[in-house]
Amino acid sequence: MTANAFLSLLQGAGVTLIISLSGIAIGVPLGLVLALVRWRRIPGLSQVAAVYVSLLRSTPAVTLCLLIFFAVPTLGIEIGAWSAGIMTLAFVTAAFNCEVWRAGLLNFPHEQVEAARAFGMTPLLRLRRIIFPQLWRAALPGLVNEATLLIKASPAIAVIGVAEITRAATRIGAQTYEPLPPMLTATGIYVAIILVFVGLQRLTERRYGRGAGA
Amino acid sequence: MAKKPAETSETVLDIRGLTKSFGSNLVLDGVSLTVAKGRTVCVLGPSGSGKSTLLRCVNWLEKPDQGAVYLSGRRIGMREGGSIPMSSSELARERARIGMVFQHFNLWPHLTVIQNLAEAPIHVQKRNRDEVMAEAAALLDRVGLAAKKDDFPSRLSGGQKQRVGIARALAMKPELLLFDEPTSALDPELVGEVVAVMKTLAESGSTMLVVTHEMGFARETADEVVLMDGGRIVESGEPSAFFKKPKTERARQFLQRYVS
Numbered sequence: 104m105t106a107n108a109f110l111s112l113l114q115g116a117g118v119t120l121i122i123s124l125s126g127i128a129i130g131v132p133l134g135l136v137l138a139l140v141r142w143r144r145i146p147g148l149s150q151v152a153a154v155y156v157s158l159l160r161s162t163p164a165v166t167l168c169l170l171i172f173f174a175v176p177t178l179g180i181e182i183g184a185w186s187a188g189i190m191t192l193a194f195v196t197a198a199f200n201c202e203v204w205r206a207g208l209l210n211f212p213h214e215q216v217e218a219a220r221a222f223g224m225t226p227l228l229r230l231r232r233i234i235f236p237q238l239w240r241a242a243l244p245g246l247v248n249e250a251t252l253l254i255k256a257s258p259a260i261a262v263i264g265v266a267e268i269t270r271a272a273t274r275i276g277a278q279t280y281e282p283l284p285p286m287l288t289a290t291g292i293y294v295a296i297i298l299v300f301v302g303l304q305r306l307t308e309r310r311y312g313r314g315a316g317a
Numbered sequence: 318m319a320k321k322p323a324e325t326s327e328t329v330l331d332i333r334g335l336t337k338s339f340g341s342n343l344v345l346d347g348v349s350l351t352v353a354k355g356r357t358v359c360v361l362g363p364s365g366s367g368k369s370t371l372l373r374c375v376n377w378l379e380k381p382d383q384g385a386v387y388l389s390g391r392r393i394g395m396r397e398g399g400s401i402p403m404s405s406s407e408l409a410r411e412r413a414r415i416g417m418v419f420q421h422f423n424l425w426p427h428l429t430v431i432q433n434l435a436e437a438p439i440h441v442q443k444r445n446r447d448e449v450m451a452e453a454a455a456l457l458d459r460v461g462l463a464a465k466k467d468d469f470p471s472r473l474s475g476g477q478k479q480r481v482g483i484a485r486a487l488a489m490k491p492e493l494l495l496f497d498e499p500t501s502a503l504d505p506e507l508v509g510e511v512v513a514v515m516k517t518l519a520e521s522g523s524t525m526l527v528v529t530h531e532m533g534f535a536r537e538t539a540d541e542v543v544l545m546d547g548g549r550i551v552e553s554g555e556p557s558a559f560f561k562k563p564k565t566e567r568a569r570q571f572l573q574r575y576v577s
Contacts, residue, residue, distance in 0.1 A: 218423035221376055222437040222489065223413030225406050232440055237427050 104284040108275045112285060115271030116292045122185065122267065123254045126192025130253070131246060133193065134200025139230070141201070142208040152201070159198035164259035167191050172263045188260035196253045203245035207238045240311055247304040251297050268292055327354040328389075329493050329524045335374055335384035337367075337548075344370045345381065346548035352493070352526055357519040359535040359556075360528045362545035363571065368528040371545070372497050375526065376415045377408055388414055389492055413441050416486030420498040422478040424470040430481050431457065431466040434488040442489065449488070456484040460514050476507030480514055487518075494518070496527040500534075532576050536560050544568050 137152045159167070168191040175182045182190075211234055219229040261270035272289035276282030330352040337345040344367045352358045360368045373379040375386055377394040386393040393411050396403055403411065424433050434453035438444045457463050460480040470478055479499055486494055499515070500508045512534050519525055519538045529535060535542050536556050543553040544567070552559065552568045560576070563569050 214419065214421055214423040215425055217378060218417075218419060218425070220409075221378060221412060221415075221417040221419075222485075223409045223411075223441040224437065225409045228409075228440060232436065233425055233427075 104275065104279070104281070104288070108279070108285060109288065111266075111271050111275065112268065112288055112292065115266055115268040115289075116296070118265060119254065119257050119267040119292075120296065122188050122260065122265065123192060123250075123257050125189045126196055126253060126257075127250050129189070129193035130196035131200050133197035134202075135204045137197060137201035138204035138208055141205055143226075156198045156201050159195055162195075164191055164195050164256045165262050167195060168260050168262055184260075184263045184265050187263055188257075188265045191260060192253055192257060195256070196249060199249045199252075200246060203242050203249060204238070206245070207242040208234070210241070211238065240308075243304060243307060247300055251300055254296055254300070255293065328352070328387075329354045330375065330526060331387040331390075332371070332375065333385045333387070335371065335381045335386070337370055337374060337379065337381045344548050345374065345384075347384070348545075348548070348550055349384075350543060350550065350553075352524055354524055355522040356540040357523075357525040357527060357538055358541045358543060359539040360526065360543045360545060361530075361532075361535060361571070361575075363574075366545040367548040368545050369497055372495050372526065372528050375493075375495060376412050376417060409441070413437065413489060414491055415493050415495060416489050416491035417495045418479070418482050418486050418497065418499045420501050422470075422475075422482045422502075424478055424481060424485070426470050429467050429469055430462065430473070433470065433481060434485050437485075438488050438490075453484070453488055456487055457481075459517075460484045461510075474507060475503045476510045479503065479511045483511070483514055483518070492524065494523055494525045496525065496529065498528055498530065500529065500531050530575065532560075544571060546571070 137156065140148045140152045143149075162170075168187060171190050171194075172182065172184065172187040175187070215233055216229060219233045224232065257267055258269035261267055261273075266274075268289045272285040273282075275285040279285075328351050330350070332348060332350040335345050335348045336343070346367075348367070348371055350358070350371075360371065362368050370379055374381045375393070377386075380394065385395070385399060388411065391411070392399065394403055394408060395401065396407070425436065428436060431450065431453050434456060435446070435449045438449040438453075439446055454463065454466060457466050460483060462477060462480055462484070465473060465477065465481075470481065473481065482499070496515070500511050503511065508531065512531060515525075515527070515534065516538050527534070527539070539556045541553060542556045542559045544551050544559070546567055552563060552565045554564070559568065560572065563572060
């Protein structure tokens with residue numbers, strides 16, 4: 104494998120990272136909003152959120168990606184491959200993140216919320232000051248797990264021509280007739296990315312671990 | 318035994334004809350009760366008699382089906398006129414006037430002891446942070462926990478947690494203090510320290526409504542004792558009379574069972 108080939112793999116890694124991180128940056132808060140809508144049982148919206156989660160959880164990322172890439176322009180909105188890719192990953196991961204957040208909310212000790220109500224906290228203040236500071240710690244392992252799955256599902260967006268790691272590796276393999284070296288390198292890059300994520304999770308847990316638990 | 322006269326006849330809490338059902342189960346059946354400023358009223362009764370529900374209706378944690386609650390003349394839970402419920406922020410503002418102490422303490426575990434005290438005064442009442450922290454430190458000193466101010470609640474004993482719970486309620490400078498079985502979840506040897514703090518409060522003129530099984534506290538500290546059974550008040554009066562010569566058969570039965 105030439106230095107040039109290696110460079111294009113690294114470029115692919117950059118694309119994978121940017122698109123995945125953008126997807127996570129949108130999908131994690133969107134998942135929280137969906138979870139809150141379901142948790143507060145907001146009439147109408149709650150049902151919409153439930154349907155959204157069921158649909159998105161059962162649609163393959165590749166299919167969704169093609170759907171967004173070809174369907175959105177028919178609505179008269181121009182969409183590039185990158186935007187479609189990011190949207191795909193964000194929408195899929197939001198559905199799974201919703202369930203992670205929701206599990207945390209359902210397990211949240213009711214007495215603490217009751218005390219917050221009795222002390223005159225509005226629903227928003229309760230969420231911000233009492234629930235969320237504890238919720239994210241409880242949800243972190245699930246969210247990181249989902250983030251790693253998302254990174255591994257990101258090759259799906261190669262289908263609309265985004266040159267992320269796996270697509271770059273395939274192309275090099277096709278050019279050199281030696282698919283093994285680029286594929287092994289690609290695998291190594293994925294492992295490295297995931298390890299960094301899990302490492303960051305450990306670090307965060309160690310840093311904010313104290314004070315938790317009644 | 319410090320019996321204090323009501324300094325004024327000013328009514329702080331006025332509960333009028335509360336009813337509440339959970340499904341087909343009538344938990345409150347027309348309960349009326351007043352607490353004058355500086356007085357301590359103890360609500361006694363067997364479990365399931367509606368005591369805790371009554372307390373939770375006062376600050377609208379539980380919404381009564383009928384009846385009204387007034388705090389210093391202002392209606393709680395419903396807007397003026399009584400037919401429109403308060404919005405959640407209006408209700409929050411009224412709740413901040415009432416301090417509450419819970420059976421299971423309900424401290425916030427991600428905050429230190431002093432942060433637990435300061436949380437609502439700073440973020441609900443929007444008071445000055447330095448002032449609130451200084452007052453919170455003084456309150457912790459008053460309940461004998463000055464040394465624990467930077468600990469997390471998980472490191473405290475049950476009695477210490479409840480004393481923090483009381484200090485947290487006091488930090489709001491409430492017009493009324495509600496106690497929901499504050500010693501029921503404590504090991505017997507830890508009850509004394511909590512009762513001692515409550516006695517000091519009662520004697521220093523706090524207005525308190527206390528649901529309790531602690532007969533000693535009721536006898537020695539309350540200005541009035543109320544016995545509930547089946548969602549109604551069956552007897553009320555001064556503790557000396559209530560414990561020595563109860564008027565009703567139901568009160569006699571209750572005292573036989575609960576007072577050794």
